[in-house]
Amino acid sequence: MNAPDTRISRMKQIALAAASALLFGSAADARPLKPLMTPNDLQSLGFEPADARIAYGPDPDQFGELRIPAGAGPHPVVVLIHGGCFRASYATLRDLAPMADVLKAEGIATWTIEYRRLGQAGAGWPGTYRDIGTAIDRLHALAPRFPLDLARVVVLGHSAGGGLAMWAGARPRLPKSSDIAVRDPLRVAGVINLAGPFDMRENIANYHAECRAPVITQMLGGAEAEVPARYIESSAGALLPLGIPQRLIWGEHEDFMPREAAAAYVARARAAGDDAAIRIVPGAGHFEIASPHTTAWPIVLAEIRTLLAASSDATAREHEKGK
Numbered sequence: 001m002n003a004p005d006t007r008i009s010r011m012k013q014i015a016l017a018a019a020s021a022l023l024f025g026s027a028a029d030a031r032p033l034k035p036l037m038t039p040n041d042l043q044s045l046g047f048e049p050a051d052a053r054i055a056y057g058p059d060p061d062q063f064g065e066l067r068i069p070a071g072a073g074p075h076p077v078v079v080l081i082h083g084g085c086f087r088a089s090y091a092t093l094r095d096l097a098p099m100a101d102v103l104k105a106e107g108i109a110t111w112t113i114e115y116r117r118l119g120q121a122g123a124g125w126p127g128t129y130r131d132i133g134t135a136i137d138r139l140h141a142l143a144p145r146f147p148l149d150l151a152r153v154v155v156l157g158h159s160a161g162g163g164l165a166m167w168a169g170a171r172p173r174l175p176k177s178s179d180i181a182v183r184d185p186l187r188v189a190g191v192i193n194l195a196g197p198f199d200m201r202e203n204i205a206n207y208h209a210e211c212r213a214p215v216i217t218q219m220l221g222g223a224e225a226e227v228p229a230r231y232i233e234s235s236a237g238a239l240l241p242l243g244i245p246q247r248l249i250w251g252e253h254e255d256f257m258p259r260e261a262a263a264a265y266v267a268r269a270r271a272a273g274d275d276a277a278i279r280i281v282p283g284a285g286h287f288e289i290a291s292p293h294t295t296a297w298p299i300v301l302a303e304i305r306t307l308l309a310a311s312s313d314a315t316a317r318e319h320e321k322g323k
Helices: 002-024 039-043 093-105 127-137 160-173 204-211 215-220 228-233 259-271 297-322
Strands: 052-055 063-067 075-081 109-113 148-158 190-194 246-251 276-281
Touching: 039 093, 063 093, 075 093, 075 127, 075 160, 075 297, 093 109, 093 297, 109 127, 127 160, 148 160, 148 297, 160 190, 190 297, 204 215, 246 259, 246 297, 259 276, 276 297
Parallel strands: 075 109, 075 148, 148 190, 190 246, 246 276
Antiparallel strands: 052 063, 063 109
């Protein structure tokens, strides 16, 4: 009996290894064929000035940049949230300005938001989260002034901004007593997370190592054992189901957020009833997926268009019901 059991166990191991290689890549695939983009590469990309720079609060970093396509509209909107390990010294909203330019050329308006980051007064809990929420909700006031279609709003974030985008999609699930909840948050049509956190309770040590600072505990004002409610209220993974589509786009050579963890999150979201999926970009690292000039861009743009189209279809169905 031992021999057959051993063969069966070995067959299962081979099958699991094959499945893992298909989903996550083999050990040989783990070596990039060419140098990966760096933060400096991303920040060296050119871009055009925004059509409008609009404050949503009194702090110098509480503002957004609006880009409006040609034509009468109303135009669908992508809210763009940059990353940078939540740190002011690492990045600004200019990181996603090239993406905003390309989306404008594609007929999609963008609202690229700046927010207070670690190292600045008022950043962390609850300030950074309030900034993101206030900036997104400012679209209510912008829509009468600009041709924006608030029934078609997708939030996209890169790296730390991906985590904030996930949180933006989860806002309606916050308890009313939360320090970062508001009465009537703008409901978005979907979220696209470019290699950002989806649960602040996970991958903490690795994220701190990659960011070279304890940014999770700094953001939330303590360890999970000290402020457990904050870790829940800042995490999409703790607030499932979100009730909106979620798309996670990961580079094959991602370092900040393990693909296995991202795939596990997608499985959890699906089990909770959400429309969630992960896309792996071959040959890409952490920064290629945020550039509109790499092989990652057609994948990102396709997901944006899919979410906006689905939102448009849902709006049409609701309109028909109301007749």
